[in-house]
Amino acid sequence: MRSAIVRSHRLGDIEVPVMGLGCMGMSEHYGGADWDRSIATIHEAIEQGVSLLDTADIYGSGHNEVLAGRAIHDRRDRVRLATKFGIDRSGGDANRRFRGEAAYVQRCCEASLLRLGVDVIDLYYLHRPPQDVAIEETVAAMAELVSQGKVRALGLSEVSAAELRRAHAVHPIAAVQSEYSLWTRDVEQVTPVMAELGVGLVAYAPLGRGFLTGTIDRTKLAPTDFRSRNPRFQGEAGDANEGIAEVVRAVAQRLGAKPAQVALAWTYAQAERLGTSVTTIPGTTRPERIGENLAALDLVLDEQALSELAPLGERVSGERYGPGSVGGPRPAAPSVR
Numbered sequence: 431m432r433s434a435i436v437r438s439h440r441l442g443d444i445e446v447p448v449m450g451l452g453c454m455g456m457s458e459h460y461g462g463a464d465w466d467r468s469i470a471t472i473h474e475a476i477e478q479g480v481s482l483l484d485t486a487d488i489y490g491s492g493h494n495e496v497l498a499g500r501a502i503h504d505r506r507d508r509v510r511l512a513t514k515f516g517i518d519r520s521g522g523d524a525n526r527r528f529r530g531e532a533a534y535v536q537r538c539c540e541a542s543l544l545r546l547g548v549d550v551i552d553l554y555y556l557h558r559p560p561q562d563v564a565i566e567e568t569v570a571a572m573a574e575l576v577s578q579g580k581v582r583a584l585g586l587s588e589v590s591a592a593e594l595r596r597a598h599a600v601h602p603i604a605a606v607q608s609e610y611s612l613w614t615r616d617v618e619q620v621t622p623v624m625a626e627l628g629v630g631l632v633a634y635a636p637l638g639r640g641f642l643t644g645t646i647d648r649t650k651l652a653p654t655d656f657r658s659r660n661p662r663f664q665g666e667a668g669d670a671n672e673g674i675a676e677v678v679r680a681v682a683q684r685l686g687a688k689p690a691q692v693a694l695a696w697t698y699a700q701a702e703r704l705g706t707s708v709t710t711i712p713g714t715t716r717p718e719r720i721g722e723n724l725a726a727l728d729l730v731l732d733e734q735a736l737s738e739l740a741p742l743g744e745r746v747s748g749e750r751y752g753p754g755s756v757g758g759p760r761p762a763a764p765s766v767r
């Protein structure tokens with residue numbers, strides 16, 4: 431398959447390809463981990479220009495950063511590395527804390543640099559707004575990392591518009607990473623402020639964690655696969671959501687494309703309306719899917735497709751995260767906002 435040419439654009443001071451590679455599933459959340467196939471996938475991505483790698487300190491409790499670091503050690507100059515800190519799972523997932531004290535920020539960054547085996551992180555995200563300190567303290571500590579040359583650009587994940595404004599007043603924020611796809615549009619509450627401040631959107635889980643591709647057998651997910659407990663995949667909600675995947679499949683068939691490509695192309699097609707740049711980071715553990723996903727950049731959705739896909743965000747059943755899920759909302763706790 432001919433690969434699309436990967437355009438790039440700026441997120442703050444750094445240049446990134448408009449499509450990156452989500453590495454999370456190579457270590458955790460989607461069942462098993464296959465080291466060699468993951469390395470091969472990362473290498474294929476870099477060869478094809480999908481050279482923004484997205485990881486986090488918590489993915490596989492460090493495994494994912496080590497994996498990414500090993501994969502790129504001989505090609506660091508061809509890669510943009512994005513990682514995240516801020517979810518402390520050390521007390522167990524049920525007791526996880528969203529942290530951002532200055533000393534913690536510094537320690538997390540140094541640990542990530544060690545695991546990645548690099549001197550600088552290109553894009554460093556706060557994974558979730560902190561519970562126990564004001565976001566200004568966290569972003570000031572992140573800004574200190576920029577001054578130290580350990581980080582090039584700052585990002586935030588899953589913040590509100592108000593949190594973004596407060597953070598941006600402390601140091602320019604290059605990107606907000608939030609779930610964004612045909613079936614998850616919550617971040618559209620934040621994009622007007624992103625547009626105003628010149629902050630790019632990095633859309634995570636653009637394939638609806640695989641659901642929108644129509645290739646996941648919901649009845650055969652391993653217990654270690656978090657989708658086996660995810661409200662959108664299971665029970666009546668999961669059954670109802672099949673109707674969404676069916677619309678994507680039908681659009682794809684009419685256009686001679688794959689459902690995954692339709693889902694990705696839809697996400698890019700929202701950039702003009704949102705007024706922000708859109709970077710997607712689809713996750714895959716299979717080298718052959720890099721080119722397939724990349725071809726979405728060449729897929730033009732016609733008016734009929736866009737009008738069939740537009741209502742799908744309203745049709746989704748079930749929460750994005752189940753109770754106790756690592757990325758889900760933290761149970762009630764004191765919050766300094």
Ligand SMILES: NC(=O)c1ccc[n+]([C@@H]2O[C@H](COP(=O)([O-])OP(=O)(O)OC[C@H]3O[C@@H](n4cnc5c(N)ncnc54)[C@H](OP(=O)(O)O)[C@@H]3O)[C@@H](O)[C@H]2O)c1
Nearest residue numbers: 452453454634635636637638639640643690712713714715
């Ligand atoms: N900031 C946050 O809080 C946050 C939260 C979650 C994720 N993320 C980041 O976002 C990245 C992407 O999200 P995600 O991986 O959760 O979900 P996703 O990209 O929506 O979907 C990944 C799933 O889609 C499958 N897939 C990929 N390409 C495919 C294709 N062409 N055809 C059929 N299936 C395909 C993958 O399986 P195979 O491996 O079998 O291809 C995997 O099961 C993550 O890797 C992570 O880096 C960030």
